Amino acid sequence: MSRKNKKDTAVAEEELNLEQQENSEKKKGKKDKKVDEVERLGAELQTEKDRYLRLFAEFENYKKRTGRERIELFKTASQDVMVSLLPVIDDFDRALKEIEKSEDDNLFKGVELISNKLRETLRSKGLEPVGTKEGDTFDPEIHEAVTQIPAPSDDMKGKIIDVIEKGYTLGDKIIRFPKVVIGQ
Numbered sequence: 001m002s003r004k005n006k007k008d009t010a011v012a013e014e015e016l017n018l019e020q021q022e023n024s025e026k027k028k029g030k031k032d033k034k035v036d037e038v039e040r041l042g043a044e045l046q047t048e049k050d051r052y053l054r055l056f057a058e059f060e061n062y063k064k065r066t067g068r069e070r071i072e073l074f075k076t077a078s079q080d081v082m083v084s085l086l087p088v089i090d091d092f093d094r095a096l097k098e099i100e101k102s103e104d105d106n107l108f109k110g111v112e113l114i115s116n117k118l119r120e121t122l123r124s125k126g127l128e129p130v131g132t133k134e135g136d137t138f139d140p141e142i143h144e145a146v147t148q149i150p151a152p153s154d155d156m157k158g159k160i161i162d163v164i165e166k167g168y169t170l171g172d173k174i175i176r177f178p179k180v181v182i183g184q
Contacts (some may be wrong), residue, residue, distance in 0.1 A: 007150040011172030075126070078125055078126075079170055079173075079175055082127050082168070082175060088118070089115075089119065090166070092114075092115040093115075098113060099111055126171050127169070127170055129168055129169075130169060131180040132163055132180065133160070135156070135160065136159065137158065138182050142178070143167070143178050143179075143180045144167075144179050144180065145179060145182050146179045147182075148181070149182075150183070152183070159182070160180040161180075161181045163179070163184045164179040164180065164181065166178055
């Protein structure tokens with residue numbers, strides 16, 4: 001082989017090496033681009049997963065909250081009706097006291113029967129009287145003090161002397177506090 005042929009072969013080999021390097025760099029660039037795109041897509045996927053989980057948790061909290069609100073609404077939906085019937089119950093109590101003074105037993109039994117029927121119907125719907133009686137200790141969380149009078153004895157100080165109006169609860173909630181007189 002001549003020098004010219006050797007030179008041409010060397011130049012050709014160099015050009016081939018340069019082309020191979022360029023091709024390999026292009027492939028690396030493509031691989032780098034692919035790696036960058038895969039990382040970007042992975043990050044987007046993670047962001048969307050996080051967003052989905054937060055949305056799902058928010059929806060679950062919404063379902064629980066509305067369920068609790070619905071149950072609470074059912075428990076106290078009849079509260080307005082119950083409150084408006086409390087004066088009727090008070091009137092029955094006063095009527096029974098007055099009829100008891102009269103001689104007519106049939107009238108008393110008839111009014112008492114109607115009163116008991118009304119009370120049992122309201123009790124089945126969750127209305128319960130607050131058990132307050134004379135001699136109980138006054139509790140401002142449960143009782144409403146109307147007035148204070150001098151206690152008839154020292155042991156009645158701070159205690160309930162008289163119950164003016166009965167209190168009622170609907171479920172766990174007091175809808176009317178008992179009105180009482182306290183001894184001082």
